[in-house]
Every structure is written in structure tokens, then in C-alpha cells.
Amino acid sequence: xxxxxxxxxxxxxxxxxxxxxxxxxxxxxxxxxxxxxxxxxxxxxxxxxxxxxxxxxxxxxxxxxxxxxxxxxxxxxxxxxxxxxxxxxxxxxxxxxxxxxxxxxxxxxxxxxxxxxxxxxxxxxxxxxxxxxxxxxxxxxxxxxxxxxxxxxxxxxxxxxxxxxxxxxxxxxxxxxxxxxxxxxxxxxxxxxxxxxxxxxxxxxxxxxxxxxxxxxxxxxxxxxxxxxxxxxxxxxxxxxxxxxxxxxxxxxxxxxxxxxxxxxxxxxxxxxxxxxxxxxxxxxxxxxxxxxxxxxxxxxxxxxxxxxxxxxxxxxxxxxxxxxxxxxxxxxxxxxxxxxxxxxxxxxxxxxxxxxxxxxxxxxxxxxxxxxxxxxxxxxxxxxxxxxxxxxxxxxxxxxxxxxxxxxxxxxxxxxxxxxxxxxxxxxxxxxxxxxxxxxxxxxxxxxxxxxxxxxxxxxxxxx
Amino acid sequence: xxxxxxxxxxxxxxxxxxxxxxxxxxxxxxxxxxxxxxxxxxxxxxxxxxxxxxxxxxxxxxxxxxxxxxxxxxxxxxxxxxxxxxxxxxxxxxxxxxxxxxxxxxxxxxxxxxxxxxxxxxxxxxxxxxxxxxxxxxxxxxxxxxxxxxxxxxxxxxxxxxxxxxxxxxxxxxxxxxxxxxxxxxxxxxxxxxxxxxxxxxxxxxxx
Numbered sequence: 001x002x003x004x005x006x007x008x009x010x011x012x013x014x015x016x017x018x019x020x021x022x023x024x025x026x027x028x029x030x031x032x033x034x035x036x037x038x039x040x041x042x043x044x045x046x047x048x049x050x051x052x053x054x055x056x057x058x059x060x061x062x063x064x065x066x067x068x069x070x071x072x073x074x075x076x077x078x079x080x081x082x083x084x085x086x087x088x089x090x091x092x093x094x095x096x097x098x099x100x101x102x103x104x105x106x107x108x109x110x111x112x113x114x115x116x117x118x119x120x121x122x123x124x125x126x127x128x129x130x131x132x133x134x135x136x137x138x139x140x141x142x143x144x145x146x147x148x149x150x151x152x153x154x155x156x157x158x159x160x161x162x163x164x165x166x167x168x169x170x171x172x173x174x175x176x177x178x179x180x181x182x183x184x185x186x187x188x189x190x191x192x193x194x195x196x197x198x199x200x201x202x203x204x205x206x207x208x209x210x211x212x213x214x215x216x217x218x219x220x221x222x223x224x225x226x227x228x229x230x231x232x233x234x235x236x237x238x239x240x241x242x243x244x245x246x247x248x249x250x251x252x253x254x255x256x257x258x259x260x261x262x263x264x265x266x267x268x269x270x271x272x273x274x275x276x277x278x279x280x281x282x283x284x285x286x287x288x289x290x291x292x293x294x295x296x297x298x299x300x301x302x303x304x305x306x307x308x309x310x311x312x313x314x315x316x317x318x319x320x321x322x323x324x325x326x327x328x329x330x331x332x333x334x335x336x337x338x339x340x341x342x343x344x345x346x347x348x349x350x351x352x353x354x355x356x357x358x359x360x361x362x363x364x365x366x367x368x369x370x371x372x373x374x375x376x377x378x379x380x381x382x383x384x385x386x387x388x389x390x391x392x393x394x395x396x397x398x399x400x401x402x403x404x405x406x407x408x409x410x411x412x413x414x415x416x417x418x419x420x421x422x423x424x425x426x427x428x429x430x431x432x433x434x435x436x437x438x439x440x441x442x443x444x445x446x447x448x449x450x451x452x453x454x455x456x457x458x459x460x461x462x463x464x465x
Numbered sequence: 466x467x468x469x470x471x472x473x474x475x476x477x478x479x480x481x482x483x484x485x486x487x488x489x490x491x492x493x494x495x496x497x498x499x500x501x502x503x504x505x506x507x508x509x510x511x512x513x514x515x516x517x518x519x520x521x522x523x524x525x526x527x528x529x530x531x532x533x534x535x536x537x538x539x540x541x542x543x544x545x546x547x548x549x550x551x552x553x554x555x556x557x558x559x560x561x562x563x564x565x566x567x568x569x570x571x572x573x574x575x576x577x578x579x580x581x582x583x584x585x586x587x588x589x590x591x592x593x594x595x596x597x598x599x600x601x602x603x604x605x606x607x608x609x610x611x612x613x614x615x616x617x618x619x620x621x622x623x624x625x626x627x628x629x630x631x632x633x634x635x636x637x638x639x640x641x642x643x644x645x646x647x648x649x650x651x652x653x654x655x656x657x658x659x660x661x662x663x664x665x666x667x668x669x670x671x672x673x
Binding site: 047 | 474476479480485486488495496564589597624627628639643648650652656664
């Protein structure tokens with residue numbers, strides 16, 4: 001039932017797996033369309049959504065331009081509330097810190113609220129290795145974890161699973177047949193996970209926004225698992241990508257208005273938790289320790305470059321839903337963590353330039369992602385820059401020769417005419433039909449996933465004059 | 466990694482590029498006519514139930530909620546605005562548990578949690594619940610049904626108004642939660658499920 005994606009292989013191999021899965025493609029089409037239409041409808045409840053997007057874009061840019069100040073203030077504020085802050089250089093640094101917190105708390109079970117940052121650093125594996133069982137509690141993440149897979153969408157991680165798939169997974173775990181109906185399946189998950197919440201020694205969450213002024217964290221969920229993970233276990237660890245900050249509650253209000261609308265078509269997400277450190281001495285419940293892990297993991301390298309804008313992202317997933325490539329192949333074809341247009345831009349920042357080439361080409365550069373982005377990240381420009389960097393660094397000798405000859409051939413009108421003639425000859429030879437396979441190794445690779453448009457029998461210039 | 470080294474690396478990367486100021490949000494204007502009606506409509510739209518009551522009959526909503534339950538356990542906080550619900554709970558043959566004395570164990574078994582709320586927001590049907598005493602986190606989170614009482618004085622037109630209020634708070638509890646309807650998920654076959662982790666049923670009583 002679930003397709004096999006090999007991350008040792010390339011994007012086109014993984015895309016081929018998706019393309020051969022009609023059920024996946026039907027799910028994607030249905031969900032993406034629904035997400036798009038609910039986003040548009042929710043946006044229209046604002047008087048001037050475009051002006052608000054401009055505001056959001058300015059806020060995020062301003063924060064990034066002073067990121068050091070904001071992080072310093074956030075850390076000081078969180079500590080003043082009684083919380084602990086750890087600055088993590090990379091994945092290993094972050095996971096070993098969380099592992100130590102878990103071990104010191106004597107935790108053998110950790111409940112997790114959805115966190116892409118924790119996926120990024122491979123936290124579950126690190127906890128398992130240390131003898132701590134991590135349990136995903138977002139329903140979609142729980143489904144994906146039971147299936148032994150990765151999330152396939154930032155917002156809806158189990159977008160690739162049908163009700164029947166979920167019934168099969170849950171029945172297997174329950175040791176009894178559960179009906180493929182939403183209410184009993186959700187009820188089963190509630191019962192199993194409630195038990196986990198109440199017995200876990202550690203709660204782990206992501207962070208939607210740090211608010212530097214009041215030294216607070218904001219976490220949004222629809223199911224309430226965010227509240228559970230940050231309220232019920234005795235120790236809480238929040239993991240935040242270092243760019244996920246705003247300055248004030250006023251700025252947060254703008255971000256929340258756009259995050260809910262862009263991500264799920266909601267004016268506000270069901271539960272918006274504002275956290276201010278651990279439980280106070282006079283409070284009746286809440287964690288007695290609250291740790292904030294601020295994660296760099298390569299992000300600093302994007303600062304001061306033309307990729308800095310990628311760090312404005314608020315992880316709403318709108319660019320995935322509208323992307324004509326994502327809509328065909330789904331998240332698993334990209335990368336185990338961040339997929340879609342924003343994933344193609346974030347992965348090279350996080351993993352280094354070697355992750356840049358292929359995914360930057362998994363795009364038609366149509367600009368739908370840029371159009372949808374609530375904080376106005378120029379995604380298709382960034383994809384193009386990545387291709388430029390890739391061409392300058394990693395393109396093969398034959399590819400370089402081919403493109404520079406092409407450039408020379410088209411540089412003057414005379415040579416252009418000669419090449420148009422060549423096109424006419426090819427048009428006659430192929431009878432103007434599209435080409436499914438081109439000769440020569442270089443060209444045949446190009447047609448592996450594409451069809452070469454037919455050569456017309458007469459040139460455009462001729463037809464126009 | 467050392468904090469100052471971490472921040473220094475960011476400073477280095479940013480170099481002498483301009484440090485930008487945020488100019489106040491300009492596209493942020495929402496019109497709310499008749500906040501009471503708007504609040505009720507928005508709350509119902511996200512799956513909650515809106516009630517209005519005067520101080521004298523506020524407990525009547527709890528009577529309505531527990532009617533039909535068998536020996537319901539009802540956990541109640543002593544926050545401002547929460548009425549005495551002992552009569553309707555007794556009438557339903559139920560058990561009244563008092564937060565925080567009854568402890569988290571009571572919250573784990575209670576069918577209904579009754580709390581106060583600091584504010585309500587008309588634009589979105591949102592309420593704000595605080596972890597500060599005499600309230601807490603569990604009463605609005607663990608029981609499958611949550612009933613919240615909020616004073617009509619605390620009704621704000623927009624989310625932006627709410628965040629202005631939050632900015633002005635002199636001190637913060639460890640947690641403030643904005644609740645906009647009951648717990649829900651669409652992760653199973655993209656169909657709506659309620660009460661996945663938080664309460665599946667939410668009643669908000671605006672008390673005049």
C-alpha cells in the first residue's frame with residue numbers, strides 16, 4: 001500500500017514512484033484543491049489581504065535584519081520567566097541536549113507535538129537510541145509514525161493516507177478490527193494517546209513563533225496536542241528554528257491571521273498557546289521545567305545572502321498546495337523533511353549546497369508559489385538562483401559546452417537564421433511531431449521525464465511576415 | 466553551543482546590512498458590528514455553542530449541559546464569573562469536584578470542566594483562558610466537555626484588540642491559551658473529527 005521512496009536515489013526516481021500511484025495522486029488533487037479554496041475564502045474575510053501580506057513581509061524582513069538582537073531578547077525573557085535556553089549549533093548538538101534533558105528527567109516516554117524542526121534533526125531516532133520512546137501525538141504524525149514513514153506535507157502530514165489505510169494501521173496496532181470510519185478511529189487514537197500524555201516524563205513541541213519582547217513562545221494546534229505536550233508532562237522542551245521570531249504581540253497577531261488562513265483556511269487555529277516558561281510557584285499545574293532549544297543548523301549561512309528571504313517562511317504550506325509539481329508527486333518525492341518549493345529552497349540552506357541542484361529543477365518556475373506565499377518570499381526567483389549556483393558549480397562539461405554553444409549560436413541574427421533553417425530540416429524529418437526520446441546520452445536524459453515539443457515546419461518569423 | 470558565539474556568528478553574517486524597523490501594521494483593519502452577535506455566530510461556525518446569561522441564571526447553562534448525563538463528574542474552578550453550579554450538578558445526580566483541591570486526577574476523570582475566561586473575541590469566536598490561580602490548564606483541557614464563563618465586559622471586537630490587551634499585561638502566567646472552538650482534526654481521510662485531544666464540546670457563556 002505505501003510506496004517505497006529511496007532517499008539514496010534521485011528526485012526523478014522518487015517522482016516516478018508517486019506517478020505510478022493513482023490513489024496518492026487522487027488524494028493529493030482532492031486535498032490540495034480543498035486547501036487552496038479554503039485559503040482563498042478565508043483570505044477574503046480580510047478587508048485588504050494583500051496589504052496584510054505586505055505587513056507580514058515587512059515584519060519578517062525586519063526581524064531577520066536584527067535576528068541577533070531578537071534572539072538575545074527572547075532568551076533573556078524566557079530565562080526571566082524561569083525557563084532554560086540552549087543554543088544548538090546543529091542537529092547533533094540539539095539532539096544530545098534534548099536527550100540529556102530526557103535522561104535527567106528519568107523519562108522513558110516522550111510525547112511530541114508536531115514539529116518540523118524535530119524531524120529536521122532526526123530527534124526520534126536519537127531518543128530511541130537513548131532508550132526513550134518518542135510518540136507523535138498530532139493525529140497525522142501518529143499515523144505516519146505507525147506506518148514507519150515520513151510526513152508528506154508540512155501541515156497535513158498524512159495527506160497520502162486514506163481512511164482505509166488508517167483503519168488498517170490502527171487495527172493492526174489494536175489487535176482488533178476497527179471500522180474505516182472517522183469517529184471510532186479518532187476515538188481509538190484519543191484513548192491510546194491520552195494514556196501516553198498522562199504517563200510521559202517529557203513533552204516535546206515545536207514553536208510557531210518566539211515573541212522576543214515578552215519572552216514568550218506561541219504554539220498552534222487544532223487537536224489540542226500542543227496544549228497537552230506543553231501542559232501535562234513534568235518537563236517541556238520546545239525546539240525552535242532560530243528564524244521563527246517576531247518582536248511583539250502586535251506582530252504576532254498579523255502572523256497568526258495569515259498562518260491560519262494560508263495553512264488551513266481558518267481565521268485562527270483552534271488552540272493558540274502562549275507560553276511563558278514553567279509553572280509558577282502558585283499555579284496548580286503545568287511543567288516544572290521549560291527548555292527552549294534555539295536551532296541554527298546551517299541557517300546562519302543564508303543570512304546576508306540572496307537566500308535570506310527563505311528564512312521569512314512561517315511554514316503554512318500554501319506553496320506546496322499550489323505547486324504543479326508537488327500536486328503530481330507529493331512530499332515524499334522531495335526530501336524526508338521539507339518538501340515543495342519552500343523545501344527545495346530550505347534544504348540547501350540546512351544540508352549544504354549539494355542538496356541544491358536537483359530539487360531546484362523540480363519546478364516549472366511558474367510563480368504560483370510566490371503568488372500564494374503570505375509573507376511574500378520570492379520563491380521562484382530563489383529557485384532560479386539555486387539553478388544558477390548549481391550551473392556554476394556542478395554542471396557537467398558536456399552540459400556547459402552545450403549551453404555556451406547555444407548562447408553563441410543565438411547571439412547574432414545571421415547565426416540565428418542558420419539555426420532556424422536547421423530547425424526546419426528537423427521539422428521536416430520528424431514531421432513536426434513531438435519527440436518522446438532524444439538521441440545522445442545528454443539529450444536522452446532530458447526526455448526521460450519530459451516530451452520535447454515538435455519542430456514546426458516553418459519558422460515563427462516566416463509565419464509572421 | 467555558547468550563546469555569545471551563536472549570536473556573534475549571526476551578527477557576522479548580517480554584517481553591516483541595514484537593520485530595519487517595523488512600521489506598525491497598516492492592512493490590519495477588521496470591522497465588527499454587534500460584537501455579541503458576531504461572537505456567537507463565529508463560535509457556532511467553528512463548532513462551539515454560544516450562550517448568553519445574566520449573573521442570576523448563569524448556572525442554568527451547566528444544568529442544560531449535564532442534563533442527560535449519568536452521574537456526571539463536574540470539575541469547577543473558582544475563577545471570577547464562574548457561578549455556583551452545585552445545584553444543577555446535584556440535580557443530575559452528579560459529583561462536584563473543585564479545582565485545584567481535587568487535583569489533576571479529578572481532571573482526568575471529569576466529564577465536564579467549568580472555567581472562567583479573561584476575554585472573548587468577536588471577530589473569531591475566541592476565548593482566552595489563563596493558567597493563573599485560581600484557574601489552571603487541566604480543567605479546560607482534559608475533560609471532554611468544556612464550559613467557559615466570560616464577562617460581557619471582556620468581549621473585544623478583534624484579535625488585534627486582544628493582542629493589544631495582552632501587550633499591556635503587567636505580568637504573565639506560565640500559559641495563556643486562545644481557544645477557538647472544540648478540538649478537531651481532518652487527518653483521517655480529510656474528514657472532520659471532533660474531540661481528538663482537547664474537549665470535543667465547547668460551551669461559552671457571555672455573562673451580562
